Amino acid sequence: MWDPSVPHYTGLVFLKLFHECGVGLLHTEIPQNIGIILRLSDCLEISQPAVSRCISRVSKAVGMLGHQIIKMPAPNETLQVMEHFKNIADMPGIIGCIDCTHIQITKPPGDRSETFWNRKGKFSINMQAVCGPQLQFFNIVAKWPGSAHDSNIFNKSRLCAEMEEGIHRGILLGDAGYACRNVLFTPLRNPQSVQERRYNTAQVKTRNCIERAFGVLKKRFACLGKTLCISLDNTLAVIVAAAVLHNIAIQENIPLTDESEMDQNHDHEAENYSEMQAQDTEHIIFRGCIEAKDDRASPVSPVEAEGGFGLLTGATGDELYDGDVTD
Incomplete structure (x- = not known):
């Protein structure tokens, strides 16, 4: 023993x-x-x-290493990151790709467990991430329940405020689940001209980085692709730790088994944009804002919106990095 x-x-x-x-x-x-x-x-x-x-x-x-390992590009690194993104599909000025992925969990205890019930009928944590061209994570927020809408998570994140204040130079790319704004470009809903169709193709092809990053993360740390049967506090810590180790693995050029097969599985996304669009649109765009069809995706309580679930589970910003550390 x-x-x-x-x-x-x-x-x-x-x-x-x-x-x-x-x-x-x-x-x-x-x-x-x-x-x-x-x-x-x-x-x-x-x-x-x-x-x-x-x-x-x-x-x-x-x-705890998250502040050192997971961070947005420094001013002297921004142009290099933009150039790498431009080499993918000739889109200039891109600083990162943003999306959310669900980490499935068991039903949390207490009367608030229904907030973790996502649109696919599973209990989960909705993790937001911004990645770079080498699939490294620049920013993560791992504190929202599965019912939280992707756009709501971004709107209430510190990254959103920093982007709008001009602290980070460049543009993010997101899917149709986000509202198009000066700092975040999304696909056009009904492209008509050749230029609009070219933009959509380039946007989807460049944004594919975040889908591949999530795929690599869950393949490298396969427990994230299954149901985490641990406490909520430990779940948040494990998600952040996995993202930290993911970045370290990329920095150290640690190979991932069958990564080439994963790349091939995602190469068809730009060609099948219309099919992806149909799957992404469980919400509607109205006057520049996204309104979820399901009330479960409405904003959570003020306590969660300000501090996230780290405060509810006993972890503070000094104890657990989540990309949007509480003050």
Whole structure:
């Protein structure tokens, strides 16, 4: 029996969470409907409380590196980032691509659990991210429930205010779920001219970076592509830690298995734009604002809007980086 108090094993549990639980254990005889904690406990032969402590301790420690690893390009790096984006589809002035992805979780306790119920009928955290041309994350916000609309998350983020104030030079690219504005360009709804169709094709092709970044993140850390059966506090920490390690892996040129296959699976998106558009439009654009068809995507309570779910789960901005750190 391993001693969970030894730091080495604490790190081992964390690595097992990200890799073995998502990949290796899928090929064992352990039933797939039991929780991640129980699976790790059985695999490593340590108690479930010890596994939970290890995950919490290490993921929060890694997340503390977020301010250093996950950040928008510095002024002296902006032109280089824009040039790399321009090389994709000849779109100038692009500083990043933005979108949200759902990280599935088990039903949280308490009477607020319904706010985590997303439009696909699953409990989740809706994580916003901005990525660069090398699929690295420039900014993440991992504190909103699954019912929160993508545009609402961006509107209430610190990044939105900083972009509109001109702190960050350049333009973001987003999908049809966002309102088009000076700092965020979206696809045209009904392109008529050749120029408009060319813009849409270039926009989708360039924006494909964020879809690929999410794909690489969930392939590298496969537990994020499945249901996280851990506490909400630990879930937020694990998401941030995964993003930090993702950026480190890119900086260190750590290869990802079958990454070329993933690229091929996404290359068709620009050609099938109309099909993507139909899937993206569960909302309507009216007078420049996006209104969700479902009331569940309405803004959350003022407490959550100001501080996010980090405050509700006991984590403050000093303890857990989420890309939009609370004051």
